[in-house]
Amino acid sequence: MKHAIIMEGIAKGFQHKKVIQPLDLTIERSGIFGLLGPSGCGKTTLIKMIVGLINPDAGRVTVLDYKVPNEALLMEIGYMAQSDALYTELTGAENLEFFAKLYRLSKKERSGRIRYAAEIVGLTNDLNTRVAYYSGGMKRRLSLAIALIQNPEILILDEPTVGIDPSLKRTIWQELERLRDEERKTIVITTHVMDEAERCDKLAMLREGAIIASGTPAALKEQYAVKSLDDVFLQIGGVR
Structure with a gap:
């Protein structure tokens, strides 16, 4: 089983507003995957669909080869809500x-x-x-x-370090990296903080419910010929 999470053709709307545009997303096992974007871009909605708290209007979510929602996944996912x-x-x-x-x-x-x-x-x-x-x-x-x-096999963490002091934040990140390296855990984290995004193995940048860029932090900076992820976001219209 190479992939921990597969989202195919996912879309979601609330009250006639599209929150998640049709998108595909694959997250490999044993790594830290970051969902990066400003508040309101759809990060929390996306992970709620991964966990099975809400159903997509279209598309399919598969976690550890189980179609979501599935009771068997309750023991395999640790979820920290916003x-x-x-x-x-x-x-x-x-x-x-x-x-x-x-x-x-x-x-x-x-x-x-x-x-x-x-x-x-x-x-x-x-x-x-x-x-x-x-x-x-x-x-x-x-x-x-x-x-x-x-x-759990998979950790889903929605803005986990908001309101946490820098020293403890560093300790938490060291533990997340240990869980990845030594225990081969899959960790999905949402953030709008660029220094945390830099520590992720791979990223998907979201804006208005769509993935506007994805890849490793280094590859994204190289692709857009910039020195920071902030500049990547600016280059592709992440800030208006």
Whole structure:
């Protein structure tokens, strides 16, 4: 199985507005793939269709050789949404425990995965605090920990480092790269931050629901004879 995700002829609209133009997208296994573009360009809609939260109006989505949506994929995908879906009356530890049980991890596995996930996102000392008292950045970090909890084959992360301080952001990216290199995970990340886009193995640049360019960061800069991804976006009309 060479490809982790295949999208064929995908289109989506809401209230008579086309959010995703008909497009094809293939994401290979074992790498970090970035969906890059400004707010409102369709990144979140695209990944919700990959996860199976919404259905396309046209086309087909296949993940790990399963047609989406498929219950078998629930254990294989770790999803971090742009909006934090947390139980604020529970502590951080109780949130992690709940999701670990949901994924049917054994007691020993739950303990180990909770320690690991909390350490990666820098929440070890805050696990016994109710999430209602977490800052916005802490909630984002807990959402990322939940996405990691069941050791998924594919990580789908929607703007994962928004509101996170630079030091922890660096730690998170180091872990994403380790997961790619050592555990051969497939990671799909949405971002509008160019320094994060530079760390992706491949990119698809979106504008108004269409892919306007794709390839490695180096190849895109070479193709448009520029030194930065910002300049690539400007060259192809990414900013008006």
